[in-house]
Amino acid sequence: MFKPFQTAAVLGAGVMGAQIAAHLANAGLTVHLLDLPAQSGDKNAVVEGAFKKALKQSPPILFTEKTAQRVILGNYEEHFDRLAKVDWVIEAVVENLAIKQQLMDRVEKTVSKETVISTNTSGLSIASIAAGRSKSFRQHFLGTHFFNPPRYLKLLELIPTADTDPQVVERMQWFGRMYLGKGIVIAKDTPNFIANRIGMFVAMLGLKGLTEQGYSIEEVDTLTGTLIGRPKSGTFRMADLVGLDTLLYVSEHLHAAVTNDPDRDMFKVPDLLRKLVETGSLGTKAGQGFYKKVDGEIRSLNPKTFAYESAKPLNLGNIDGIAKLPNLAERLQKLYHHKGRAGEFFRHAILATLAYSANRIPEIADRPVDIDQAMRWGFGWELGPFEIWDALGFDTVLTDLRKAGLAIPAWIDQMRQEGTTGFYQENGSAYVPGEYFVPLTAATDEIHLxxxxxxxxxxxxxxxxxxxxxxxxxxxxxxxxxxxxxxxxxxxxxxxxxxxxxxxxxxxxxxxxxxxxxxxxxxxxxxxxxxxxxxxxxxxxxxxxxxxxxxxxxxxxxxxxxxxxxxxxxxxxxxxxxxxxxxxxxxxxxxxxxxxxxxxxxxxxxxxxxxxxxxxxxxxxxxxxxxxxxxxxxxxxxxxxxxxxxxxxxxxxxxxxxxxxxxxxxxxxxxxxxxxxxxxxxxxxxxxxxxxxxxxxxxxxxxxxxxxxxxxxxxxxxxxxxxxxxxxxxxxxxxxxxxxxxxxxxxxxxxxxxxxxxxxxxxxxxxSPKTQERILHMLKTKKPLRN
Incomplete structure (x- = not known):
């Protein structure tokens, strides 16, 4: 049994810091949200402005307005000593290694010996952030990578270092699952960890569909959305929501960091993305990105003229029947074998995704299930890459990977030699390279129908x-x-x-x-x-x-x-x-x-x-x-x-x-x-x-x-x-x-x-005719009629 955290401090009131503080408050913690002091006037002006802005977000970051009372604002100059009395400190400042290291030096001098310290970095090395700190500090230090928005996305990647005390990791797993409602995946200290590494690869596949393969923005979003068990935002609406500047930064960082990745060139920033960022078309926050609302109509970018145009009819062949199939595995199979442009795009993208995911083991994770859970919990996929592989047929995918000339790791060949036909078994076991099938640990406090x-x-x-x-x-x-x-x-x-x-x-x-x-x-x-x-x-x-x-x-x-x-x-x-x-x-x-x-x-x-x-x-x-x-x-x-x-x-x-x-x-x-x-x-x-x-x-x-x-x-x-x-x-x-x-x-x-x-x-x-009009309108449009 572990003691739950009751107090926390979040350092950095930016987009993620403010939201993490809010979600900890949702969970009942008293949270100190600190940021830099203002250069003049009220020194809390920076943190107050950032938190006020965060409270206007939609969907809301707090369970109720009263929850905000548990978030206590402060600044590094006047209130840093509060860290001495908190159970958990989360660093969420700018992605700059030197700044993070300087901050950790100050944190170490302030916190108690039992305080857990974590970083929410999404790309920097966890071990490097703790470099130079004492052994005791490093034992209580790890990465806690929340996904945006932290209230709504289930994934929490925990990234321990070689020095992190296993008891600290177990406590974080327990608290994250029980009190924060998270699905926990233990990730390795590699660039962008698990979900963002695979997710960025998939996003770049969608971009290439637009820039190199002749598919429209709407076609790519159709083929990467609910049709295949992913969020309806698809590739480009999701990019607009995340922010094209964020997408650019992550892509540049990954390309520089993964020097030994054979698919490193996938992370080269496309000229189209760079130009959009340079011209201020940053996505939803700027009012335009790949999409723009004009006179009440959602228009999409013409990548050649950079004008926003009304959507053209999809040229994907007859996929309406596929879209209506209620079973995802059946939809995936039908689309995979589709003879038209829709099938061609999906086969190319999914084979590339499956090959990339397989080749990242054991680099970013030791088990296929870790990658599957990360993509389901972090990106809202109904099925992770290896679950999709099972749905399409293990041998079918393996044969097509060979035909496509895609690299296949040795552990996949070993699976085939062992006569296995999938990554998961009906008895609840999952394949682990080098260990064969291992029973997945079932939580004793869950009921699954x-x-x-x-x-x-x-x-x-x-x-x-x-x-x-x-x-x-x-x-x-x-x-x-x-x-x-x-x-x-x-x-x-x-x-x-x-x-x-x-x-x-x-x-x-x-x-x-x-x-x-x-x-x-x-x-x-x-x-x-x-x-x-x-x-x-x-x-x-x-x-x-x-x-x-x-x-x-x-x-x-x-x-x-x-x-x-x-x-x-x-x-x-x-x-x-x-x-x-x-x-x-x-x-x-x-x-x-x-x-x-x-x-x-x-x-x-x-x-x-x-x-x-x-x-x-x-x-x-x-x-x-x-x-x-x-x-x-x-x-x-x-x-x-x-x-x-x-x-x-x-x-x-x-x-x-x-x-x-x-x-x-x-x-x-x-x-x-x-x-x-x-x-x-x-x-x-x-x-x-x-x-x-x-x-x-x-x-x-x-x-x-x-x-x-x-x-x-x-x-x-x-x-x-x-x-x-x-x-x-x-x-x-x-x-x-x-x-x-x-x-x-x-x-x-x-x-x-x-x-x-x-x-x-x-x-x-x-x-009443008016009531009947309202009912009919709701059935047709799923929206209320105010007649």
Whole structure:
């Protein structure tokens, strides 16, 4: 067991330093962010300006605005002595070896003997930065290479030196994974370590596709984006986001540093990139790079004229069918064997990437899995290079590498001689050169549903869109599997059926969750739209009986979950929107990934929450206020009205708690891979303590006087042009429910009273043409319509 870090100091408030400090604060640490003193005036002006700028970034670097209170600003002249009392010092100053060495000399003279010191350098030698320092210092020193943005990218490369104490490395692995939510890869002290070394090679392949192979910017981005399991930004949008000046610097540095790399010339800076940087076209931060927004249109660079032009049709042949295949391995295989320009580009690029990755072992890493994890966690690839190799077929790729004349390292030939057919085995082992197949160390505090699903006996019940899985120890999981993780009719019916099952079987409790990208994005709007269309065809049926029955079913379900006699825990992550938010709110106990984006967004599609969301928010208002007096409750009521009326979604799980969408007892896990495990443990803990469901306390509401105050808020917004006529109408319905309907004075009501108000104010909206327009627009564009 290691002691977690509680305090840290980050030296350098630049782009990375400020963000690293912010993420440490997200994790609960008190962080001192220091930079150079200003030459005149307030000596904290430099660091304050840098941090203020960082706070304006999108997406935001902090979980909540309050998190900034844990970042204490300072300067090297007045506040360097603070380092004597911190657990961890991270250096993130300019990439200049002499400056870093001078700073380390000063750090050594200030910190305690037990302080861990690390550098966030992305290219300089870790050992050289610590050169000249004492043995004790070097034992507590290593590289901690965060990826930008540190809050959102999972990879943390740890780069120990020959002198780094193994206990320090183990502590950093443990803390990084558990408290910072990182995927840890141990890298060697080589130029740009693992991910950036491979990533820069791949980026240069994309650039050459434009400058040497005749592919357009849009074609390259199409062939290097989601089609092949990489971020939609592809090559050139990603370059714009990173900054073309940064790309130029890294390329120049790599070319100078990797003198023994046979593929060193790949890192020569293309003339096109150099000219763009020289002319100030630095990418997103400069408003133009490879792309530029002109009159609302995204245009791309013509590399010959340097003008920005409208996108031309792709000349890649018929790849639409490939793009629609849900299985990535199948997409990769189809594209690899494609006869047109698309296949030609992909084969050339992927063979070069696989050959380069293989030849960097053991230079940058000893194991293929290290490279795969680095690319998945650092660059957002769904599959790493060697996983792609397996997907395409080991022998197929090896044969084509030979045909292409690409260098093949001896260890790959050794694999072939051993008769192996891939880098990974179904039993969880991975190939390690010189060691054959080695079992991958499985974390004991993670649950992966692929492992559960592999056992047929673990599936206790299922339909086409959900399943009940046995997690062991008397705990079951309701696994949402609907398209896009919507709250479909089959998901609702299945959960009602599972509740009956849980009632009669000897299990301790249940987790509701899944292992896909989102917890639940809300009601299935496509199903609602079809029901409305079918019922509108019958002129004698305008009551929307099916919708009413579904709504009653949902309300019955959420109440049953909340007051169930066994613990039910929501394992929330990603987006939990609308009905998905209400499903999470129905669970009295929640484990949430830190990156949870939750909210009641129904007004954006012309509806109001009606699955218990407004009822629970009314209860939250009463619980937050110090008393039931209108003066105490009204500020919280106004906050809820504004939050739901503007369809606000939390920026994090922590903000979800502050907004009232998650209970204050929510357990937040920084590492999403631990979410299901933590939820299971919560069920067991609650059961062992002797579980009792929440009490059925009355809910205080404020009646018509408070409703008038909320309607005035909507009126002012409408008069200011911030909301439409229909938005105001919806807001008035929202106010009506939250304040208790026609009650003329404050009163205490029960759950069913407010659920009835939800239902009565939801159903008429389904008939509204404006609501139907909003639903249709959302289905078509994935964007809200403000009609």
């Amino acid at each position: 692929a492992d559960i699903k592999a056992n047929p006996k673990a599936v206790l019940w299922h339909n086409s869109e959900a399943a009940l899985l046995d997690l062991g120890d008397g705990v079951v999981l309701y696994d949402l599997r609907s398209k896009a993780n919507t709250l479909s009719i089959k998901v609702v019916d299945g959960l009602l059926e599972v509740m009956d099952w849980l009632e009669t079987h000897d299990y301790r409790g249940m987790v509701i969750g899944n292992d896909s990208d989102n917890f639940c994005v809300g009601i299935n709007l496509a199903e609602v739209g079809k029901i409305v269309q079918l019922e509108n065809l019958n002129p004698f049926n305008r009551s929307h009986k099916v919708i009413a029955e579904l709504l009653t079913k949902v309300q019955t379900l959420v109440q049953r979950i909340y007051y169930f006699h066994k613990p039910i825990v929501a394992a929330v992550h990603g987006r939990a929107l609308g009905g998905g938010c209400e499903l999470a709110m129905a669970c009295p106990h929640v484990v949430a990934d830190a990156e949870t984006y939750i909210g009641l967004v129904e007004l954006s599609v012309g509806l109001i929450p009606a699955g218990g969301g407004l009822m629970r928010m009314a209860r939250w208002i009463g619980n937050r206020a110090v008393s039931d007096a209108p003066g105490d409750m009204l500020p919280f009521l106004k906050k809820v009205f504004e939050t739901i009326g503007t369809a606000k979604v939390s920026n994090s799980a922590q903000e979800g708690i502050e907004l009232g969408f998650l209970p204050p007892t929510t357990k937040i896990v920084m590492n999403a891979d631990r979410r299901l495990y933590a939820a299971k443990q919560a069920v067991l803990c609650l059961d062992h303590l002797g579980y009792t469901p929440p009490p059925r306390n009355p809910i205080p509401v404020l009646g018509q006087p408070a409703r008038a105050a909320l309607e005035l808020m909507a009126y002012v917004m409408h008069q200011g042009g911030y909301i439409s006529d229909y938005d105001r109408s919806l807001a008035n319905r929202l106010a009506y429910v939250l304040t208790g309907g026609d009650l003329t004075a404050p009163a205490a009501v029960d759950d069913n009273y407010l659920l009835g108000l939800e239902r009565d104010n939801f159903l008429p909206l389904v008939d």
